[in-house]
Amino acid sequence: MTNIQTKVREVGLYINGEYTKAMDDATFEVKNPATQEVIARVSEATIEDVDRACHVARNAFENGPWRTMTVAERCAKLRRMAEIILERKEEIAGLDAIDVGKPFHSAVQHEVPRAANNIKFFADFMENQGGEVYPMEEEYINYTRYEPVGVAALITPWNVPFMLTTWKLGPCLAAGNTAIIKPAEMTPLSVSLLGEIAKEAGIPDGVVNIVHGKGSVVGTALTTHPEVDLVSFTGSTATGKRIMKNGADSLKKFSFELGGKAANIIFEDANLDKAIPVSIQAAFMNSGQVCLAGSRILVQRTILDEFINRFKKAAMELKVGDPQDAETRMGPLVSEEHYKKVTSYLEIAKDENATLICGGKRPELPEYLQNGYYLEPTVYIQENPKTRLCQEEIFGPVVTIIPFDTEEEALRIANDTEYGLNGVVWTENLQRAHRISHAVRAGTIWVNCWFVRDLRAPFGGFKKSGVGREGGHHSMEFFTEAKNICIAL
Numbered sequence: 001m002t003n004i005q006t007k008v009r010e011v012g013l014y015i016n017g018e019y020t021k022a023m024d025d026a027t028f029e030v031k032n033p034a035t036q037e038v039i040a041r042v043s044e045a046t047i048e049d050v051d052r053a054c055h056v057a058r059n060a061f062e063n064g065p066w067r068t069m070t071v072a073e074r075c076a077k078l079r080r081m082a083e084i085i086l087e088r089k090e091e092i093a094g095l096d097a098i099d100v101g102k103p104f105h106s107a108v109q110h111e112v113p114r115a116a117n118n119i120k121f122f123a124d125f126m127e128n129q130g131g132e133v134y135p136m137e138e139e140y141i142n143y144t145r146y147e148p149v150g151v152a153a154l155i156t157p158w159n160v161p162f163m164l165t166t167w168k169l170g171p172c173l174a175a176g177n178t179a180i181i182k183p184a185e186m187t188p189l190s191v192s193l194l195g196e197i198a199k200e201a202g203i204p205d206g207v208v209n210i211v212h213g214k215g216s217v218v219g220t221a222l223t224t225h226p227e228v229d230l231v232s233f234t235g236s237t238a239t240g241k242r243i244m245k246n247g248a249d250s251l252k253k254f255s256f257e258l259g260g261k262a263a264n265i266i267f268e269d270a271n272l273d274k275a276i277p278v279s280i281q282a283a284f285m286n287s288g289q290v291c292l293a294g295s296r297i298l299v300q301r302t303i304l305d306e307f308i309n310r311f312k313k314a315a316m317e318l319k320v321g322d323p324q325d326a327e328t329r330m331g332p333l334v335s336e337e338h339y340k341k342v343t344s345y346l347e348i349a350k351d352e353n354a355t356l357i358c359g360g361k362r363p364e365l366p367e368y369l370q371n372g373y374y375l376e377p378t379v380y381i382q383e384n385p386k387t388r389l390c391q392e393e394i395f396g397p398v399v400t401i402i403p404f405d406t407e408e409e410a411l412r413i414a415n416d417t418e419y420g421l422n423g424v425v426w427t428e429n430l431q432r433a434h435r436i437s438h439a440v441r442a443g444t445i446w447v448n449c450w451f452v453r454d455l456r457a458p459f460g461g462f463k464k465s466g467v468g469r470e471g472g473h474h475s476m477e478f479f480t481e482a483k484n485i486c487i488a489l
């Protein structure tokens with residue numbers, strides 16, 4: 001067990017280098033989803049607070065020194081920020097464990113180091129970036145510069161709060177922009193540390209600001225604010241649509257990373273010794289609250305029985321419990337509201353005549369976790385891929401096995417969704433691996449693996465899973481304005 005204290009924390013807004021209360025002193029409570037204990041009282045920004053954060057970020061952008069300092073100096077500060085994140089990794093992972101309910105050991109081993117790397121990677125990337133040169137015979141020469149855009153609103157969801165925020169903050173700051181971060185109201189604790197981490201790293205006041213509160217109020221104020229130039233958003237497709245409408249009048253730049261309903265396609269020649277443990281991860285990591293989750297498992301009928309038996313056994317062996325416990329592989333769902341949404345699919349599955357393979361109820365847990373929002377790893381078989389169970393993003397530990405006979409049928413089912421974030425293919429046939437990867441309409445395809453990330457590679461969604469790409473030069477293009485300079489020789 002880790003030793004994170006369950007005192008009630010006071011979490012302020014972070015504006016112009018200081019933690020501060022909201023103008024009207026309003027706060028909201030945050031609960032630990034494993035126990036329902038109140039763990040924090042968080043300042044809830046008013047429209048005036050958002051306004052102040054936007055002015056401060058604008059001033060820090062226009063008047064420097066962040067934008068005007070040398071790239072080397074800016075990137076050195078970002079590398080220091082990455083080091084501080086690693087120095088504080090246990091604290092950050094501990095906050096995500098009590099706030100999101102994610103297993104501490106996984107956060108400390110994977111997510112927080114990745115968060116540090118998000119910042120370091122973009123500092124290195126920015127320093128090594130070149131530009132384009134277009135000579136026009138001997139008369140003129142064109143060259144490009146990549147300049148910061150201005151003030152960025154970085155709006156993030158509750159499922160991986162710290163890591164996803166740094167994935168935006170790294171390129172945003174490396175390019176010389178200033179930021180206003182709006183974490184999800186359910187899980188603001190770890191992200192709120194970014195203020196003091198930025199300060200300790202020597203990043204000037206006003207460059208990083210953090211405002212808390214409801215998306216409908218604080219998020220809307222940011223995405224309609226005339227001083228915000230660009231909005232980088234990760235969250236649900238429904239919210240993405242709203243933000244795009246809200247930002248239209250001020251013609252902001254948008255990047256959207258939205259929902260998913262990935263097909264994880266298991267062909268009869270798959271290596272099941274690898275496919276099963278990885279498919280379990282893809283289904284139940286973070287209690288299935290992962291945009292990239294392989295929540296539709298398409299299995300070729302010739303291996304269906306073997307797959308079901310082995311997958312069911314592995315799902316039932318997953319240790320569900322206290323996120324602080326090193327043995328725990330799956331914690332609770334994030335909140336009561338989300339628990340109700342996810343468990344409503346148990347009724348929908350019944351109405352749609354899906355066959356329950358395992359799960360579908362609360363696990364047996366010690367007394368102190370009785371109020372937690374827990375659900376066992378739940379697996380269904382559904383022959384009809386048009387059902388809600390197979391079409392809607394459940395975002396919980398509920399997966400559906402869909403049998404298929406031929407490659408054509410697998411492809412048809414895989415593409416029969418409004419989402420297109422990612423797909424997974426398991427086969428030992430090289431030609432088929434390429435064929436399927438090309439034909440599935442999604443932004444990332446993993447062949448015989450899942451969740452392997454090279455930060456240089458493009459990341460984002462087809463269809464309703466997003467607009468734009470993050471990663472490497474894709475992030476840098478979003479956070480910069482390209483300028484062409486043409487010189488007569």
Ligand code: NAD
Binds near residue numbers: 184213223242461
């Ligand atoms: P959400 O859309 O409800 O909220 C995301 C953020 O947007 C929160 O900070 C919220 O306060 C804010 N928000 C809500 N309404 C807003 C508005 N009108 N204007 C501005 N901001 C507003 O999403 P969620 O429930 O927090 O997260 C789960 C969703 O995120 C899932 O659909 C999941 O697939 C998606 N997600 C996608 C990725 C990806 O990389 N594609 C990664 C993680 C999560």
